[in-house]
Amino acid sequence: MSRIGIFDSGVGGLTVQRAILAALPSADTVYLGDTARVPYGTKSAETVTQYSLRNARVLARREIDLLVVACNTASAVALPALRAELPVPVLGVVEPGARVAAKASRTGRIGVIGTQGTVASGAYQAAILRERPGAEVVARACPLFVPLAEEGWTDPDDEVVRGVVRRYLDPLRDAAIDTLVLGCTHYPLLREAIARALPEVRLVDSADAIAEEVRARIPAVAGRSGVHRFLVTDVPERFLGVAGRFLGRTVESAEHVDV
Amino acid sequence: MSRIGIFDSGVGGLTVQRAILAALPSADTVYLGDTARVPYGTKSAETVTQYSLRNARVLARREIDLLVVACNTASAVALPALRAELPVPVLGVVEPGARVAAKASRTGRIGVIGTQGTVASGAYQAAILRERPGAEVVARACPLFVPLAEEGWTDPDDEVVRGVVRRYLDPLRDAAIDTLVLGCTHYPLLREAIARALPEVRLVDSADAIAEEVRARIPAVAGRSGVHRFLVTDVPERFLGVAGRFLGRTVESAEHVDV
Numbered sequence: 001m002s003r004i005g006i007f008d009s010g011v012g013g014l015t016v017q018r019a020i021l022a023a024l025p026s027a028d029t030v031y032l033g034d035t036a037r038v039p040y041g042t043k044s045a046e047t048v049t050q051y052s053l054r055n056a057r058v059l060a061r062r063e064i065d066l067l068v069v070a071c072n073t074a075s076a077v078a079l080p081a082l083r084a085e086l087p088v089p090v091l092g093v094v095e096p097g098a099r100v101a102a103k104a105s106r107t108g109r110i111g112v113i114g115t116q117g118t119v120a121s122g123a124y125q126a127a128i129l130r131e132r133p134g135a136e137v138v139a140r141a142c143p144l145f146v147p148l149a150e151e152g153w154t155d156p157d158d159e160v161v162r163g164v165v166r167r168y169l170d171p172l173r174d175a176a177i178d179t180l181v182l183g184c185t186h187y188p189l190l191r192e193a194i195a196r197a198l199p200e201v202r203l204v205d206s207a208d209a210i211a212e213e214v215r216a217r218i219p220a221v222a223g224r225s226g227v228h229r230f231l232v233t234d235v236p237e238r239f240l241g242v243a244g245r246f247l248g249r250t251v252e253s254a255e256h257v258d259v
Numbered sequence: 260m261s262r263i264g265i266f267d268s269g270v271g272g273l274t275v276q277r278a279i280l281a282a283l284p285s286a287d288t289v290y291l292g293d294t295a296r297v298p299y300g301t302k303s304a305e306t307v308t309q310y311s312l313r314n315a316r317v318l319a320r321r322e323i324d325l326l327v328v329a330c331n332t333a334s335a336v337a338l339p340a341l342r343a344e345l346p347v348p349v350l351g352v353v354e355p356g357a358r359v360a361a362k363a364s365r366t367g368r369i370g371v372i373g374t375q376g377t378v379a380s381g382a383y384q385a386a387i388l389r390e391r392p393g394a395e396v397v398a399r400a401c402p403l404f405v406p407l408a409e410e411g412w413t414d415p416d417d418e419v420v421r422g423v424v425r426r427y428l429d430p431l432r433d434a435a436i437d438t439l440v441l442g443c444t445h446y447p448l449l450r451e452a453i454a455r456a457l458p459e460v461r462l463v464d465s466a467d468a469i470a471e472e473v474r475a476r477i478p479a480v481a482g483r484s485g486v487h488r489f490l491v492t493d494v495p496e497r498f499l500g501v502a503g504r505f506l507g508r509t510v511e512s513a514e515h516v517d518v
Contacts, residue, residue, distance in 0.1 A: 036306045037296055044494040047295045147406050160422040167419060235303040 001226075002218045003028040005064030005088075007055040010038035011239055012146070012185030013070030014246035016093065019211035020068065021228075026221040027214075029228045030062045034259065036233035039146060041115020041184065045077040048117060052078035054259040056086055058231065064088055066217060068210065072183045073115050076123035089217070094118075096213050097181050097206030098127030104202050105179040108132060111172040111201070112139040114183030115146070124183055138175045142168040142187075149186040150242065156193040165190065169197045177201060189245075230254035260485075261477045262287040264323030264347075266314040269297035270498055271405070271444030272329030273505035275352065278470035279327065280487075285480040286473075288487045289321045293518065295492035298405060300374020300443065304336040307376060311337035313518040315345055317490065323347055325476060327469065331442045332374050335382035348476070353377075355472050356440050356465030357386030363461050364438040367391060370431040370460070371398040373442030374405070383442055397434045401427040401446075408445040409501070415452035424449065428456045436460060448504075489513035 006017050010033050017031055032055050034040075040048045052074045056067060067090045069075045069082065075092030082090045101110050110132075112124040119141040128137050144164045148154065153161055172180065179202045182188055188205050195203060232239045236254040243251035265276050269292050276290055291314050293299075299307045311333045315326060326349045328334045328341065334351030341349045360369050369391075371383040378400040387396050403423045407413065412420055431439065438461045441447055447464050454462060491498045495513040502510035 036302060038301070042297070042497070043295060044497070047493045143410055144403070144406050144412075147403050151402055153403075160419065160426060163419040163422055234306045238301070238303070 001028055001221065002065045003030065003063060004066050004068060004214065004218065005030050005032070005059035005062065006068045006070050007032040007034065007052070007059060008070040008185060009033070009040040009073065010035050011242055011246050014243055015185050015188050016068065016070035016207040016210060018246070018248050019205070019207040020214050021226070023211040023215040024218055024220055026224040026226055027218055028226045030059055030064060030231065031228070032059055032231040032257070033239055034233050035239055039115070040071055040073040041117045041146070042143070043117060045117070045121065048074055049078040049081050052082060053085060056082050058257055058259050060086060060088070066091065066214070068214060069093065070185060072185065072206065073117040076118045076121040091210060091213055093206040093210045094123050095127050096209035097183060097204055098124055099131050100209040101179050101181045101204045102128050102131035102135060104204060105132070105135070107176070107178045108135045109175065109177045110135055110137050111175070111177035111180040112137060112183050113142050113168065113180065113187065114139070116141040116143060118183055124181060138172055138177060140168060140172060144168070145184065145190055146186045149189040152245070154189050154193060156196045161190070161193050165193045165197045169194065173198055179204060181206065231257045233257060233259055260287055260480065261324045262289065262322060263325050263327060263473065263477065264289050264291070264318035264321065265327045265329050266291040266293065266311070266318060267329040267444060268292070268299040268332065269294045270501055270505050273502055274444050274447050275327065275329035275466040275469060277505070277507050278464070278466040279473050280485070282470040282474040283477055283479055285483040285485055286477055287485045289318055289323060289490065290487070291318055291490040291516070292498055293492050294498055298374070299330055299332040300376045300405070301402070302376060304376070304380065307333055308337040308340050311341060312344060315341050317516055317518050319345060319347070325350065325473070327473060328352065329444060331444065331465065332376040335377045335380040350469060350472055352465040352469045353382045354386050355468035356442060356463055357383055358390050359468040360438050360440045360463045361387050361390035361394060363463060364391070364394070366435070366437045367394045368434065368436045369394055369396050370434070370436035370439040371396060371442050372401050372427070372439065372446065373398070375400040375402060377442055383440060397431055397436060399427060399431060404443065404449055405445045408448040411504070413448050413452060415455045420449070420452050424452045424456045428453065432457055438463060440465065490516045492516060492518055
């Protein structure tokens with residue numbers, strides 16, 4: 001049976017795991033959330049690469065067949081280092097999200113929102129241009145979206161949510177994009193509020209895009225339900241308290257690991 | 260000449276350093292910002308204590324005479340471990356802030372705002388009750404305040420700022436507090452917006468409170484200006500970009516250290 005390793009800076013990557021499980025319910029998974037060092041999105045490429053390698057080494061010892069980098073920031077800056085070191089295929093969320101967005105856009109005017117690290121890396125912008133030369137990409141960091149999602153302030157009728165979303169997205173609306181990549185694992189929790197602010201824009205969730213790639217590589221087994229393990233670098237309690245909201249099912253236990 | 264070591268989870272502790280320099284301009288300082296692991300406020304007491312010990316060891320090697328824990332979360336959970344290990348006096352921001360608040364309040368109804376870690380530790384609540392038995396303490400975590408301050412969204416007329424501040428502070432207003440401790444290094448940047456939401460309430464900044472304690476322990480030298488060094492655990496660029504807003508003077512260079 002195939003076992004998929006997934007790591008993220010914290011709890012947000014569970015939205016990626018959720019999409020993978022919906023596409024491929026028979027696969028086993030080991031998820032590592034680096035909750036002692038979260039977030040990655042405000043940190044340098046050097047530091048994020050160092051943390052990503054440590055996470056990947058822990059997962060490699062769990063006999064995984066494929067590594068999924070669920071964190072957009074790590075996908076944007078650490079893939080070459082991870083691919084150079086790991087003995088298994090490594091998939092990030094940036095390439096699949098960029099590919100879907102490049103195909104979905106009619107006008108070629110594509111927006112990308114993510115962390116400061118993801119936007120500063122230029123990784124989505126470059127990947128979209130590789131898929132669709134001549135596209136115009138408008139990228140914007142939205143640092144308040146992660147704490148909003150973690151507070152559970154996601155109601156599109158909430159005046160604070162509306163205010164923050166409009167402050168970040170009005171420039172993208174003015175740039176007349178027709179497609180927007182949700183380039184951070186937390187942003188799907190704000191999907192409805194984002195859609196309200198950009199009603200004519202197609203939203204691309206990188207989690208769905210990578211789930212398709214995983215399904216294409218891992219054989220499904222009819223009638224089997226996968227076994228799922230969770231590892232965290234801080235104590236498990238807080239992770240367990242919020243994991244359900246991100247994964248869409250209860251997480252009953254998680255193991256503390258040092259990386 | 261006396262040298263003061265100061266550590267914080269990141270850049271916020273520069274508001275504490277700023278208060279210390281205003282009170283004691285002749286002292287030398289070494290500031291360590293753990294920018295690779297920031298924030299501490301969402302992490303467990305175990306992890307914050309481990310990081311605090313590592314920071315303190317780096318500073319101890321720089322021949323400091325006194326260690327100031329500028330981070331409220333670290334002050335709330337790690338002081339006993341730090342005092343057990345360090346060969347120099349260790350001061351946190353919680354005790355001084357609690358003492359000033361306990362004295363300032365007329366009614367004994369005192370509010371405390373801080374990170375999730377600081378509020379959950381109960382450290383401010385306990386310290387206020389030690390100073391003033393019978394006080395009623397209402398504590399509230401305000402997770403959005405740190406990213407608001409880091410985005411520079413602090414204008415009290417800004418509708419997003421007003422909305423977030425009111426959401427967190429309306430319950431404190433309803434609890435009829437007359438004194439509020441700003442129990443996180445970032446919160447002084449939101450002071451005006453907080454004052455607008457709680458116009459009758461006295462605001463206590465723990466940075467000012469600890470600066471008085473430091474001045475009482477370190478001899479001042481007339482006419483001397485201290486020498487200030489800055490250490491960071493992530494690459495220095497982002498720290499240097501925002502440090503001025505927190506310190507109130509330009510920071511020209513910072514050294515990268517591994518802890």
